[in-house]
Amino acid sequence: MRKxxxxxxxxxxxxxxxxxxxxxEASSDLSKLGGSWELNxxxxxxxxxxxxxxxxxxxxxxxxxxxxxxxxxxxNSFSGKLQADDTSINFNEPLIVTKMACPGEGEAVFFExxxxxxxxxxxxxxxxxxxxxxIAIMRFKKIQ
Numbered sequence: 001m002r003k004x005x006x007x008x009x010x011x012x013x014x015x016x017x018x019x020x021x022x023x024x025e026a027s028s029d030l031s032k033l034g035g036s037w038e039l040n041x042x043x044x045x046x047x048x049x050x051x052x053x054x055x056x057x058x059x060x061x062x063x064x065x066x067x068x069x070x071x072x073x074x075x076n077s078f079s080g081k082l083q084a085d086d087t088s089i090n091f092n093e094p095l096i097v098t099k100m101a102c103p104g105e106g107e108a109v110f111f112e113x114x115x116x117x118x119x120x121x122x123x124x125x126x127x128x129x130x131x132x133x134x135i136a137i138m139r140f141k142k143i144q
Contacts, residue, residue, distance in 0.1 A: 029086055029087065029120070029121070029122050030064070030084060030085060030086050031064070032122045032125055033062045033064065033084065033120070033122065033128070034062050034063070034064040035061070035062060035142060035143070036059060036060070036061045036142070036143040037059065037060050037061075037062070037128050037140035037141065037142055037143060038057050038058070038059050038140055038141055038143050039053070039057050039058040039059070039060075039110070039138060039139070039140050040057065040139055040140065040141050041136075041138065041139035042109060042110065042113055042137070042138050042139075043113070043135075043136070043137045043138070044109065044112075044113060044137070045105065045109050047105065051104075052074075052104065052105060052106035052109060053074045053106045054104075055074070056072070056074045056075075057074060058071065058072060058073050058074045058106075058110050059071045059072050059143065060140065062082060062084075063082070064082070067081060067082045068080070068081060068082055069081075069082045069095075073097070073102075073106070073107040073110045073111065074102075074106050074107055074110065075100055075102035075103075075106070075107045076097050076098040076099065076100050076102060076107060077097070077098045078095045078096060078097045078098070079095065079096050080093055080094070080095040080096060081093050084120070087119055087120065087121070088118060088119050088120075089117060089118070089119065089120045089130070090117065090118055091114040091115060091117060092115070095111075097111075113130075113137055113138055114130075114138075116132045116137060117130040117131065117132060117137065117138065118131070118132060118133070119131040119132075119133070119134075121136075125142065126141055126142040127139060127140070127141060127142075128140040128141075128142070
């Protein structure tokens with residue numbers, strides 16, 4: 001009986017440590033999100049990435065202190081409220097967007113994919129993946 005109790009106690013202790021570790025690691029992603037990011041991959045369109053964005057790649061800036069996002073879609077500037085926690089993010093709130101005429105489909109594809117994003121993951125402090133469920137649909141690199 002005593003041996004079973006010790007084993008159960010060890011399992012509970014290890015589980016608690018592991019849960020704490022996951023919480024600490026996950027919470028650090030939100031702080032890593034801050035700063036400027038440049039898009040380098042987008043799924044969906046049959047047009048090559050460089051064909052969608054021949055001149056300028058979309059960029060996003062995350063201001064964690066003000067809980068705001070801003071950036072450029074490769075043509076128009078945008079800004080809005082940041083809705084994110086340690087692993088989830090969404091762009092359901094309307095963004096304020098300038099209205100310059102933009103050539104090609106790049107901007108439309110960018111904003112359509114943003115609407116589908118519900119999670120994010122940061123790897124190596126320099127790669128930000130926007131995901132729909134468990135599938136990465138957009139990838140950004142950190143701009144220094």
